[in-house]
Amino acid sequence: MSLKDEMLAVAQGARQAARELARASTESKNRALLSMAKGLRKSEKSILTENERDVKGAKEKGLPEALVDRLLLNSSRIENMASGLEGVAALPDPVGETIKMWRRPNGLEIGKRRVPIGVIALIYEARPNVTADSSGLSLKSGNAIILRGGSEAIHSNLAIARVLSEEASRARLPQEAIQIVKTTDREAVRELLKLNEFIDLIIPRGGESLIKTVVEESTIPVIKHYKGICHTYVDEFADLDMAVKVSFNAKVQRPGVCNAMETLLVHQAIARDFLPTMIKKFQEAGVEVIGCPEVRKIAGSILIVPVKEATEKDWKTEYLDLVLSVKVVSSLKEAIEHIHKYGSNHSEAIITENYRAAKRFLDEVDAAAVYVNASTRFTDGGEFGLGAEIGISTEKIHARGPMGLEELCIYKYIIYGEGQIRQ
Amino acid sequence: MSLKDEMLAVAQGARQAARELARASTESKNRALLSMAKGLRKSEKSILTENERDVKGAKEKGLPEALVDRLLLNSSRIENMASGLEGVAALPDPVGETIKMWRRPNGLEIGKRRVPIGVIALIYEARPNVTADSSGLSLKSGNAIILRGGSEAIHSNLAIARVLSEEASRARLPQEAIQIVKTTDREAVRELLKLNEFIDLIIPRGGESLIKTVVEESTIPVIKHYKGICHTYVDEFADLDMAVKVSFNAKVQRPGVCNAMETLLVHQAIARDFLPTMIKKFQEAGVEVIGCPEVRKIAGSILIVPVKEATEKDWKTEYLDLVLSVKVVSSLKEAIEHIHKYGSNHSEAIITENYRAAKRFLDEVDAAAVYVNASTRFTDGGEFGLGAEIGISTEKIHARGPMGLEELCIYKYIIYGEGQIRQ
Numbered sequence: 001m002s003l004k005d006e007m008l009a010v011a012q013g014a015r016q017a018a019r020e021l022a023r024a025s026t027e028s029k030n031r032a033l034l035s036m037a038k039g040l041r042k043s044e045k046s047i048l049t050e051n052e053r054d055v056k057g058a059k060e061k062g063l064p065e066a067l068v069d070r071l072l073l074n075s076s077r078i079e080n081m082a083s084g085l086e087g088v089a090a091l092p093d094p095v096g097e098t099i100k101m102w103r104r105p106n107g108l109e110i111g112k113r114r115v116p117i118g119v120i121a122l123i124y125e126a127r128p129n130v131t132a133d134s135s136g137l138s139l140k141s142g143n144a145i146i147l148r149g150g151s152e153a154i155h156s157n158l159a160i161a162r163v164l165s166e167e168a169s170r171a172r173l174p175q176e177a178i179q180i181v182k183t184t185d186r187e188a189v190r191e192l193l194k195l196n197e198f199i200d201l202i203i204p205r206g207g208e209s210l211i212k213t214v215v216e217e218s219t220i221p222v223i224k225h226y227k228g229i230c231h232t233y234v235d236e237f238a239d240l241d242m243a244v245k246v247s248f249n250a251k252v253q254r255p256g257v258c259n260a261m262e263t264l265l266v267h268q269a270i271a272r273d274f275l276p277t278m279i280k281k282f283q284e285a286g287v288e289v290i291g292c293p294e295v296r297k298i299a300g301s302i303l304i305v306p307v308k309e310a311t312e313k314d315w316k317t318e319y320l321d322l323v324l325s326v327k328v329v330s331s332l333k334e335a336i337e338h339i340h341k342y343g344s345n346h347s348e349a350i351i352t353e354n355y356r357a358a359k360r361f362l363d364e365v366d367a368a369a370v371y372v373n374a375s376t377r378f379t380d381g382g383e384f385g386l387g388a389e390i391g392i393s394t395e396k397i398h399a400r401g402p403m404g405l406e407e408l409c410i411y412k413y414i415i416y417g418e419g420q421i422r423q
Numbered sequence: 424m425s426l427k428d429e430m431l432a433v434a435q436g437a438r439q440a441a442r443e444l445a446r447a448s449t450e451s452k453n454r455a456l457l458s459m460a461k462g463l464r465k466s467e468k469s470i471l472t473e474n475e476r477d478v479k480g481a482k483e484k485g486l487p488e489a490l491v492d493r494l495l496l497n498s499s500r501i502e503n504m505a506s507g508l509e510g511v512a513a514l515p516d517p518v519g520e521t522i523k524m525w526r527r528p529n530g531l532e533i534g535k536r537r538v539p540i541g542v543i544a545l546i547y548e549a550r551p552n553v554t555a556d557s558s559g560l561s562l563k564s565g566n567a568i569i570l571r572g573g574s575e576a577i578h579s580n581l582a583i584a585r586v587l588s589e590e591a592s593r594a595r596l597p598q599e600a601i602q603i604v605k606t607t608d609r610e611a612v613r614e615l616l617k618l619n620e621f622i623d624l625i626i627p628r629g630g631e632s633l634i635k636t637v638v639e640e641s642t643i644p645v646i647k648h649y650k651g652i653c654h655t656y657v658d659e660f661a662d663l664d665m666a667v668k669v670s671f672n673a674k675v676q677r678p679g680v681c682n683a684m685e686t687l688l689v690h691q692a693i694a695r696d697f698l699p700t701m702i703k704k705f706q707e708a709g710v711e712v713i714g715c716p717e718v719r720k721i722a723g724s725i726l727i728v729p730v731k732e733a734t735e736k737d738w739k740t741e742y743l744d745l746v747l748s749v750k751v752v753s754s755l756k757e758a759i760e761h762i763h764k765y766g767s768n769h770s771e772a773i774i775t776e777n778y779r780a781a782k783r784f785l786d787e788v789d790a791a792a793v794y795v796n797a798s799t800r801f802t803d804g805g806e807f808g809l810g811a812e813i814g815i816s817t818e819k820i821h822a823r824g825p826m827g828l829e830e831l832c833i834y835k836y837i838i839y840g841e842g843q844i845r846q
Contacts, residue, residue, distance in 0.1 A: 019763070019787075019789070022787075022789070023786065023787060102808065104806070104807075104808055108797060108801060110807055110808070115789070117819050117820060118789070118819055196638070200819040200820070201819065201820055215619070215642045216642055219638045219639055221644065221645065221818060221819070221820050222644065223820070239842070242842040245842060245844060246842060246843075246844055248844075249844035249845060250844075253844070253845055340442070362837045363446065364442075364445075364446060366442070366445070366538070366541070366835070367835060368835060368836060369835070369836040369838060370835060370836070370837050370838065371838045371840060372838070372839055372840055373839075373840040373841055373842050373843075374531060374838055374839075374840025374841075374842070374843040374844075375843065375844045375845050377844070377845040378531065378838065378843070378845055379836075383527070383845070384527075384533055384836070385525065385527055385533070395644060396540050396541055396623040396624065396644070396833055397540060397623070397624055397644050397646070397820070397821045397833060398820040398821040398833075400833055400834060400835060400836070401835075401836050410819055410820060410821075410823060411823060412789070412790060412791060412792070412793060412823060412824075413791060413792040413793070413802075413807070413823070413824050414785045414793050415792060415793065415794045415795070415797055415801065416795050416796075416797075417794060417795055417796040417797025418796055418797075419662070419665040419668060419669060419796050419797070420669075420796075420797040420798065420801070421668060421669055421671075421672035421673075421676070421797075421798045421800070422672060422676055422798050422800040422801055422806070
């Protein structure tokens with residue numbers, strides 16, 4: 001079979017499965033999720049064997065230690081995947097809720113009912129656990145999923161997906177509810193992106209080049225899970241102890257993720273009071289601090305480790321690492337303008353005790369999540385109380401921020417008539 | 424200025440305007456809408472003069488009478504545009520509503536606030552009134568709009584858009600809230616479709632080739648307003664008088680629109696009772712009826728005007744005209760399968776008195792609007808009670824069916840903290 005025919009068969013199978021899944025009862029979906037969890041535990045050995053092949057390959061290719069670690073599976077990581085699926089089973093079913101319903105003057109009753117989107121293709125580069133997590137979420141929300149993981153994790157992903165789709169089928173749901181692209185040939189992605197008759201949504205999760213390819217080539221709607229250039233703005237009326245604590249958390253607690261802070265903006269009125277303590281704390285934690293001339297002047301007068309000068313490029317960079325750019329601004333207005341010029345509409349925070357500044361920041365900043373006095377690290381499906389997430393959308397349509405079960409759905413109008421015709 | 428630079432300037436102006444519009448008060452937006460209405464009335468003469476150029480051009484090009492009529496403006500059509508804008512001013516402002524808000528165990532208060540999408544580009548082929556209608560809706564929902572109409576209506580569209588943006592500016596909203604692409608060069612659309620940094624959403628409204636171009640070339644999210652291959656299924660338990668009345672309305676009341684019926688499906692058990700009356704009524708109204716062999720057999724035994732044989736292509740065709748394909752099916756299941764195979768997920772109706780059949784049709788049919796015992800012609804923003812619509816989405820994400828003011832918005836999360844950090 002040609003690659004094209006193969007992808008077509010995958011997509012057609014998914015469409016058929018999606019029709020069945022849309023009608024599946026909550027009970028049968030939960031039953032499948034629980035057997036998927038069991039199946040993962042039972043297949044631990046064979047999954048770990050396949051994972052060893054990936055890890056070995058990655059080491060041979062000389063991938064950085066951090067990337068090899070992200071690939072690595074062990075008993076506890078497999079247990080996490082299994083209990084994640086059980087967690088999804090415990091969440092309420094988003095499908096079938098009539099969000100609202102009203103009666104028109106002509107007697108028509110019109111309801112907006114939440115339904116699955118249909119067929120979702122996930123293109124990702126991340127850890128093998130994404131295979132299990134996103135399969136669980138898509139199944140619970142009544143969608144069929146086509147998985148296309150990164151080539152480094154191919155053996156692990158194939159082993160996990162095989163278990164999941166077998167268990168779905170054992171629980172009497174269609175095996176094609178969860179399918180994985182078996183080849184690592186990049187042409188396969190190109191073929192998928194053309195199949196807009198059978199695939200309803202593409203979710204790309206990954207780096208700049210992956211997102212760019214998908215956006216340029218897809219004829220299917222795309223919800224990007226793109227970068228987070230997140231800012232924390234320390235206002236002139238901030239509680240400075242809180243500002244130190246929250247900014248430190250936003251940068252250091254887990255620097256390699258999209259909701260970590262990349263740039264710290266500081267009002268000039270409190271820069272001399274705030275920055276020495278703050279920068280010292282960052283440097284002690286191993287954070288490389290890069291700053292505007294004003295920051296360097298303040299730092300240079302006190303600190304030992306010099307602060308490098310920030311270039312235009314720094315303000316646009318998602319470091320995903322223990323690196324931070326810092327800028328002194330003359331006003332809240334300048335802070336908001338900086339955020340709109342360089343930010344990625346992901347997560348933005350202000351630290352302030354001033355009511356007006358807080359209100360203005362919430363009103364004017366255009367981002368998926370806008371915070372007053374809290375760490376940007378909270379932008380997460382679990383932390384928001386959505387139960388789980390397939391990722392964090394940086395799109396301006398359909399869903400912004402964490403995408404949980406409800407965000408994997410859409411609605412249809414259901415209309416009850418008594419023979420009404422249009423005049 | 425090159426075309427590329429020109430489009431870039433338009434898009435950048437729109438982005439700037441969108442930031443201001445997002446903060447504009449309901450009062451100022453309504454004031455602008457009312458002066459836009461006044462402005463249109465005051466400029467009737469100059470708009471009609473420009474419209475004459477378009478109509479003359481269309482006649483010279485030999486465009487069909489129906490198309491020329493769609494282009495034509497007169498006093499009453501301009502009055503309709505003006506009162507449409509006043510109607511939008513009277514609708515509730517969708518922006519700023521906190522759709523829900525909750526408190527997390529750690530004390531964070533998380534709210535989902537409705538906000539404008541930002542910059543919307545509308546690419547359309549339709550009547551000049553779309554220029555005014557969609558400008559009003561986007562302004563009220565706090566979005567900046569870039570209009571790109573068809574070349575046949577260019578003079579009318581330019582004249583209307585000029586009035587609208589001048590009046591917006593007079594009402595102290597940014598003039599760039601409403602912009603129109605001044606050239607009819609197709610390259611301009613190609614340039615717009617690349618400007619994903621400044622444009623948030625593309626809405627194409629038009630024929631197959633327009634939609635195809637946009638979907639293939641856009642790097643910006645697209646919400647298609649595509650075709651409607653709508654079905655009415657007359658169940659074996661239908662009230663046949665109602666079935667005749669509703670089916671007739673769905674086809675004949677206005678055949679040239681996307682929510683008109685294109686295919687009638689009839690259960691075999693009542694085909695002989697139902698079809699003779701139904702087909703006769705259609706033929707008397709000038710509808711060309713095309714049918715499957717079973718339909719032709721029934722028709723042939725009774726009627727005078729012969730029924731042509733339907734080909735595979737007929738089931739896929741959006742006639743937008745007084746033409747109807749009719750098929751006899753053996754079951755509800757076959758009807759649903761036919762709809763999924765050939766339909767465009769737009770509007771689908773069942774006529775039945777049977778509870779189970781009604782429930783199953785509502786549950787299983789995947790379309791933007793699914794009806795029991797009513798005409799598919801009701802799929803419309805006004806008829807649904809949304810006040811107005813920018814069009815009817817055939818997409819599976821963001822919005823399905825009529826897109827009113829709320830559907831031109833998205834949300835952002837606003838989070839109130841007290842210094843929370845993530846553990």
